[in-house]
Amino acid sequence: MAALRKVTTCLRLLRSSAPVLFTSSKPAVHKAVKWTNIVYTGIASLTVGGGLCAVPFRQVENLSHDSLIKRAASLVTDSSSTFLSQTSLALIDAITEYSKAVHTLIALQKKYLQSLENLTPKEEDTIWQVIIGQRSQISDRQDECKRFESSWVSAVKLCETAAEAAYISGAEHASITMRTNIQVAQSQVENAQKVSLDTDRKLAETKVMEVERVMQYVASSHNNVEEEEVPEAYLRED
Secondary structure, three states: OHHHHHHHHHHHHHHHHHHHHHOOOHHHHHHHHHHHHHHHHHHHHHHHHOOOOOOOOOOOOOOOHHHHHHHHHHHHHHHHHHHHHHHHHHHHHHHHHHHHHHHHHHHHHHHHHHOHHHOOHHHHHHHHHHHHHHHHHHHHHHHHHHHHHHHHHHHHHHHHHHHHHHHHHOOHHHHHHHHHHHHHHHHHHHHHHHHHHHHHHHHHHHHHHHHHHHHHHHHHHHHHHHHHHOOHHHHOOO
């Protein structure tokens, strides 16, 4: 209905202007014909576009379906790349913080084992409270790594789909760029994960060392207690 009103208005305007145009001098006739063509062109544009969307009076070139799809595919790859870069950065930072927390725990455990025999019960309890707090922080870092890793995996899958869609739509450059970004992100995350695995291996070795050292300390303490409790008479050979 809106398009029909616009057409009716243009026709009324054309009728009211026709006497002036056609009663003018001869040069003015050419201008009137040109003006009339412009009006009818505008009316045609409004009629065609009234049912779908607003179509401009002057048709813009190179707006075919193929070109629009290529532009849309490029926008999808750009936004997907941003999502991938953000999740990659978050995951790498989380892995780095986790590794730092583990190294701190390893240092605390080694210090505890080295000074185990010289610690008072109060000092030992204080160190254990710090170790327990550090282990809790490591657990939080692990949960954070898992959360960001889930987002990162989703980002990789999204980027792979975007790269495939861009290739099919004819946006080869956007597809190649997208696949390159995926490879770079995967390489960076894999390097961070290797560091994390090496840190886990060192932590496991420290735990084994801790168990062995504590067992030796307990056995030594037990032997000392037995020697102190045995009367000297029983130790002499008559």
